[in-house]
Amino acid sequence: MIEVDRLSKRYGTFLAVDDVSFVCRPGAVTGFLGPNGAGKSTTMRVIAGLTPASSGRATISGRHYHDIPNPGRQVGVLLDASAQHAGRTGREVLTLGALTMGLPRRRVDEMLELVSLTPSESRRRVRDYSLGMRQRLGIAHALLGDPKILILDEPANGLDPAGIHWMRGLLREYADQGGTVLLSSHLLHEVEVIADDLLVIGGGRIVARGSKAELLEGAGTYVRPLSPSLLLSALAAAGLSATPAPDGGLHTGASAEEVGRAAAAASVVLLELRPAGTAGLEEMFLQLTSDTQRESVFEGAAV
Amino acid sequence: MTATIAAPVTVDSKAPGIPWVRLVRIEMRKMVDTRAGFWLVLGIVIISALITGAMLIWSDPRNLTFGQMFGMMNIPTGVLLPVLAILLVTGERSQRTGLVTYTLEPRRSRVVSAKLATSLVYAVAAVLVALAFGAIGTLLAGAFHGDIPNHWDMTWAGLRNSGMLQLIALLEGFGFAMVIMNSAAAIVGFFALPTVWTIISNIVPWMHEHLEPWASLNSAERPFQSGSSVAGDGWAHLGVAVAIWVALPLLVGLWRLARSEIK
Numbered sequence: 001m002i003e004v005d006r007l008s009k010r011y012g013t014f015l016a017v018d019d020v021s022f023v024c025r026p027g028a029v030t031g032f033l034g035p036n037g038a039g040k041s042t043t044m045r046v047i048a049g050l051t052p053a054s055s056g057r058a059t060i061s062g063r064h065y066h067d068i069p070n071p072g073r074q075v076g077v078l079l080d081a082s083a084q085h086a087g088r089t090g091r092e093v094l095t096l097g098a099l100t101m102g103l104p105r106r107r108v109d110e111m112l113e114l115v116s117l118t119p120s121e122s123r124r125r126v127r128d129y130s131l132g133m134r135q136r137l138g139i140a141h142a143l144l145g146d147p148k149i150l151i152l153d154e155p156a157n158g159l160d161p162a163g164i165h166w167m168r169g170l171l172r173e174y175a176d177q178g179g180t181v182l183l184s185s186h187l188l189h190e191v192e193v194i195a196d197d198l199l200v201i202g203g204g205r206i207v208a209r210g211s212k213a214e215l216l217e218g219a220g221t222y223v224r225p226l227s228p229s230l231l232l233s234a235l236a237a238a239g240l241s242a243t244p245a246p247d248g249g250l251h252t253g254a255s256a257e258e259v260g261r262a263a264a265a266a267s268v269v270l271l272e273l274r275p276a277g278t279a280g281l282e283e284m285f286l287q288l289t290s291d292t293q294r295e296s297v298f299e300g301a302a303v
Numbered sequence: 304m305t306a307t308i309a310a311p312v313t314v315d316s317k318a319p320g321i322p323w324v325r326l327v328r329i330e331m332r333k334m335v336d337t338r339a340g341f342w343l344v345l346g347i348v349i350i351s352a353l354i355t356g357a358m359l360i361w362s363d364p365r366n367l368t369f370g371q372m373f374g375m376m377n378i379p380t381g382v383l384l385p386v387l388a389i390l391l392v393t394g395e396r397s398q399r400t401g402l403v404t405y406t407l408e409p410r411r412s413r414v415v416s417a418k419l420a421t422s423l424v425y426a427v428a429a430v431l432v433a434l435a436f437g438a439i440g441t442l443l444a445g446a447f448h449g450d451i452p453n454h455w456d457m458t459w460a461g462l463r464n465s466g467m468l469q470l471i472a473l474l475e476g477f478g479f480a481m482v483i484m485n486s487a488a489a490i491v492g493f494f495a496l497p498t499v500w501t502i503i504s505n506i507v508p509w510m511h512e513h514l515e516p517w518a519s520l521n522s523a524e525r526p527f528q529s530g531s532s533v534a535g536d537g538w539a540h541l542g543v544a545v546a547i548w549v550a551l552p553l554l555v556g557l558w559r560l561a562r563s564e565i566k
Contacts, residue, residue, distance in 0.1 A: 051564045052562065074318070
């Protein structure tokens with residue numbers, strides 16, 4: 001279990017992480033979602049003891065990362081797949097990890113096989129690896145010590161679709177066996193399929209949290225009228241706000257019934273009216289994370 | 304969600320930590336598992352061999368004593384060893400491997416002490432290499448040139464002094480690397496700063512008179528560069544200079560590493 005409690009990290013006047021609290025529970029994949037620079041990596045680095053927090057704390061099963069002996073055996077961490085010595089071979093990177101953690105050498109071969117790096121690829125230098133191969137190597141490194149807790153920063157970045165599919169299966173199985181997974185991404189569709197719990201961070205603050213279903217419920221309504229401008233003023237008259245979608249439709253946080261009533265009252269012709277679904281989630285994600293001034297926090301349920 | 308019947312995941316805080324000796328072994332391996340490190344280490348051996356050969360061919364046979372050969376080999380080693388120590392420290396940042404290193408062993412001072420031990424082991428090895436090539440060269444010189452006066456002469460003080468100066472240079476490089484945390488800047492700083500000091504000291508008479516003997520590592524080391532023993536005064540000067548140029552950077556560097564953010 002990973003617990004982050006009122007964590008803040010300040011760089012000069014810039015508040016990179018602003019009073020963030022969350023819990024990642026065992027047996028679940030927690031998706032940590034937010035645009036670049038939202039504070040995901042900083043939060044994860046604080047959890048792994050690499051960045052000192054300005055205030056608040058991050059613990060793993062009640063302990064600071066610092067106080068975990070031989071932590072690689074208990075917590076698997078991948079913070080940046082490119083942070084490897086370019087002149088080492090992939091196999092050497094894993095061998096150093098295995099030696100440090102006190103693992104048998106065969107663990108290196110097992111991990112290489114698990115992440116589908118061939119023996120010849122493993123003997124190439126990391127300099128010559130594609131980003132996808134580096135991610136596979138990084139995931140192999142995080143899993144090396146057979147930890148029960150995984151912290152992965154943007155592991156899908158650079159993986160091809162098959163690779164992403166493979167990783168999803170891997171993490172799903174891992175969580176189903178009782179493991180705890182914290183996985184970050186800046187792309188909603190990368191995590192929405194696999195994450196049981198979602199945390200959305202923007203401008204250093206958690207702006208939404210909950211299960212995917214809970215977030216979907218709050219993702220609002222999609223409506224496509226004959227005339228968007230007429231509907232916009234009709235909705236405004238009813239006190240509802242909406243944002244235009246590129247296809248001529250509108251996204252709104254209001255329910256379908258509220259929209260229907262507002263449209264009927266103003267005699268606006270509707271072509272489509274339905275729950276926004278994943279598209280709404282995407283829309284909500286963009287809105288929540290682009291507008292850092294936003295005060296209201298969407299709460300799905302207590303995590 | 305799939306049902307799970309797993310015990311709640313806890314962290315075992317009683318598990319055995321990573322033994323320090325293992326960290327040293329890892330650092331020793333990291334020194335030679337890249338091309339750059341490998342050739343730097345091998346370079347020390349190759350240069351020692353070249354110097355032996357060059358001295359045998361071109362030197363005045365009277366200079367081909369064990370002490371002379373050993374002394375000559377210490378010159379390039381004195382340059383390369385600190386560079387090796389600097390790269391061992393700054394590599395974690397320049398290659399960003401610190402992200403993994405300090406995640407696997409969050410007690411950062413243990414990693415640093417393992418690196419220090421590693422560079423000491425390499426320093427001792429370098430002195431042994433110099434002694435071995437010196438002995439081989441002396442044997443060959445004897446075979447080529449017949450009897451050379453004072454052939455095997457080397458004072459204990461000479462061996463101790465050159466070993467000590469190597470060690471100081473290495474630790475100085477290590478300390479500079481810890482403070483500056485950038486390979487190029489640390490190497491330049493290591494070689495340039497003592498020279499800058501000497502230049503300024505030669506311009507400012509007060510500095511030259513009062514500070515130079517104590518605060519300049521170059522000046523303090525000079526009496527130790529010969530094979531003769533040094534009086535207590537010289538030791539005191541060296542002690543102070545080492546405190547300034549070696550101990551201080553090491554302490555500042557350790558303090559900095561403990562608080563810094565690993566990126």
